[in-house]
Ligand SMILES: Nc1ncnc2c1ncn2[C@@H]1O[C@H](COP(=O)(O)OP(=O)(O)OP(=O)(O)O)[C@@H](O)[C@H]1O
């Protein structure tokens with residue numbers, strides 16, 4: 001062993017001090033919590049793609065307001081009724097104006113004497129309205145319902161949760177009992193009752209969804225608030241005499257933000273589902289207005305013969321739901337790295 | 342323990358009382374009457390009808406009569422099918438709904454457990470990825486969309502099962518799947534997360550250090566510990582199944598409560614709406630109480646602290 | 651010489667992580683004799699747990715044994731299949747974990763948890779296994795064992811749970827017992843009880859113990875020999891007396907210095923932090939934190955220099971050409987004591 005050692009004359013000189021604490025300098029640069037979460041989210045491919053899909057859908061849905069006017073959307077054009085998809089330059093059956101009728105591909109556009117330069121990229125519905133336009137518009141309506149409902153759900157839930165957790169004692173006890181009672185009624189029943197009392201329409205659906213679903217958020221926020229309340233910096237702020245709303249805004253909300261964001265991401269798809277569900281069974285948004293649920297309801301009636309009328313809105317709805325759920329999972333893992341490991 | 346139970350039952354009754362009260366007065370606010378869907382009626386006829394439904398009495402008296410009747414299981418008379426008591430409407434339909442709900446719950450939970458534990462055991466492999474993708478899809482695709490697709494492609498095109506209606510077991514297969522996929526996906530996700538945690542726990546490492554086989558570890562230690570918390574999901578599942586039944590029963594023309602509920606909503610049949618609301622709330626409250634009790638029984642940690650109560 | 655039952659040679663273990671390979675164990679060799687207790691000490695992260703887990707075949711999925719061998723009864727444990735390992739674990743080599751609060755299955759009666767290894771390895775029926783579990787419960791000092799055998803872990807205190815964990819480990823009378831910081835999570839009085847229990851059981855059951863700790867304090871009364879680990883390497887090993895009273899490696903000095911003694915109340919923590927094992931430093935890994943570091947320490951890895959037949963240390967300070975350094979005063983005091991002890995010994999002899 002000893003032979004292998006190559007010694008230099010200065011080998012046994014003491015090391016200069018400077019090198020001593022070298023390894024402490026190499027520590028990785030520390031990232032802020034949000035940066036760190038963002039970095040983790042980017043590593044999660046599914047969630048990241050979902051984020052872009054959602055952004056894209058939002059842009060298309062809301063950007064369409066400039067191009068698709070509501071009046072032409074509800075006006076029927078019987079001579080264009082039930083046309084299949086026809087996309088310029090796509091010779092694939094099903095997308096070239098042909099429809100399978102009794103096992104044969106028939107060019108519906110020709111049969112109905114429609115001029116050959118007329119295209120409906122996703123076909124038309126039973127009133128001859130462009131399905132593509134209706135889907136885009138319907139997506140917008142569904143998204144508005146979901147986003148606004150989620151916003152109220154969040155506001156009520158967060159406020160209720162913080163107050164309940166912060167006040168503690170009797171107030172908390174009573175508030176928790178109320179939540180318990182509300183959540184022992186299926187939220188659908190609440191929604192239905194609300195819809196019966198309010199005039200059917202977008203506003204009532206939003207109100208109904210918001211009112212029936214805030215309890216989950218309130219519960220989670222309360223639990224977290226209870227924990228935060230006993231943390232030192234909050235105690236310090238309290239003993240310094242800061243006012244309660246100020247403490248809530250400055251210290252609680254930032255610390256609750258990850259829960260709020262994650263929970264919001266799960267509330268949105270639930271709200272989307274609820275809207276579609278209600279419209280599908282005919283007590284939500286109703287024709288001639290449109291939403292994904294309305295389109296599904298319309299499509300289902302003709303599904304046997306014109307399956308595309310249901311498939312297209314169904315695909316959009318499912319993609320939207322999947323994207324929100326994946327993003328929700330991704331955010332949960334990004335904010336709480338423990339869960340993934 | 343007994344004190345705890347009594348307290349719980351008290352809150353249950355209170356909840357149901359509040360639900361009954363709120364629904365009653367909400368319904369009274371409503372514009373419709375039993376006969377608004379009927380053709381023109383003479384004032385005399387209206388008079389007779391009002392008497393028949395007790396609508397000429399003061400509201401508070403109607404309320405007391407309603408509450409009193411409910412104690413005997415009398416939920417009033419349906420506006421829809423005149424002279425049909427709501428309790429009869431419900432009791433004649435509850436069987437189908439209960440069977441469907443139970444089947445869907447069992448299907449979802451059992452398959453979900455299998456998929457979820459499979460994913461957890463093979464964590465970070467393609468099996469896990471596949472299971473995760475499947476459960477995300479199951480969670481995201483609305484059950485009514487799935488129901489329509491199943492009905493068309495499996496029943497109508499392939500002819501494997503009846504398209505609709507209610508009869509023998511074969512009639513229940515497709516609705517059960519459509520209704521059960523939601524709980525299935527939720528269970529799979531829940532079990533996967535739970536079991537991954539459990540498999541990383543110290544006691545599993547100790548079990549490995551004992552020399553137990555992989556199967557022994559999963560079967561004797563991991564499964565039980567990750568299954569226990571699943572009980573807490575039965576409440577939410579019940580809600581999901583009640584919700585789902587409304588649309589699934591409709592699509593498959595199953596004579597159940599959910600289908601009745603939708604019909605009642607679209608025809609402003611308030612007594613039936615109230616009856617079903619009460620039934621759903623009571624069902625949920627009972628399920629929540631039962632699951633709490635069951636949870637206490639199967640989890641030794643809670644079992645003991647419960648005794649001290 | 652005593653029979654050697656375990657011989658670890660040039661063990662090298664890497665962990666694959668996103669950031670790269672963590673070289674957690676870098677050329678570790680040691681051996682265990684029949685009936686003895688070997689203590690492995692070192693700071694957190696030095697690789698003690700990884701070393702012992704490799705002996706049990708319980709390494710994490712992302713671990714890779716890069717090289718080395720672990721000979722046990724003439725066979726290399728590292729080459730055994732999972733099935734073969736299952737037959738060794740819990741029967742021939744058993745393990746006690748650090749945290750008794752989390753290492754018992756919360757939903758299984760402790761009787762069954764103790765009986766499991768018997769049912770697996772001795773093919774006992776449940777009844778017989780439970781009877782034996784009852785005996786071992788008595789042995790580890792559980793009061794009223796007939797009643798408590800039917801209870802669940804949460805009904806026991808931390809110290810009691812650790813006794814149960816010990817019972818589980820010993821129920822098959824293993825040849826080797828690995829105790830990974832068995833007392834760290836317990837308070838001091840309970841610690842002493844558990845250590846006493848282990849010593850007592852060792853003589854009854856005739857097992858050899860690998861005792862892992864970062865607390866040199868508990869080593870003195872427990873171990874026959876001590877191996878000091880730093881950054882995935884063993885830097886010094888010898889008998890307890892040699893390590894405690896004639897330490898040679900600056901890291902061992904640091905450890906001893908940071909240990910409370912009767913004579914000195916001044917505790918000196920070792921400055922700095924252990925190196926990043928993703929990219930271990932060349933030469934002596936401790937050099938960066940050592941006040942005795944020499945140029946060669948950052949250039950070449952020190953070989954083991956022999957101090958006595960049983961005592962080796964890997965530090966360039968032992969090289970004949972190295973300048974004489976003055977260790978910390980506490981170490982000088984200890985070395986004086988050691989000199990006296992050996993004089994006494996030779997006088998007696
Ligand atoms: N699964 C793993 N993946 C990556 N690195 C790991 C893994 N397990 C252990 N390590 C690394 O191996 C090194 C040694 O860890 P080990 O658990 O053996 O330390 P230890 O000496 O037991 O410390 P402690 O006193 O804290 O228990 C550490 O740097 C640790 O980060």
Ligand SMILES: [Mg+2]
Pocket residue numbers: 698699700830
């Ligand atoms: Mg360790």
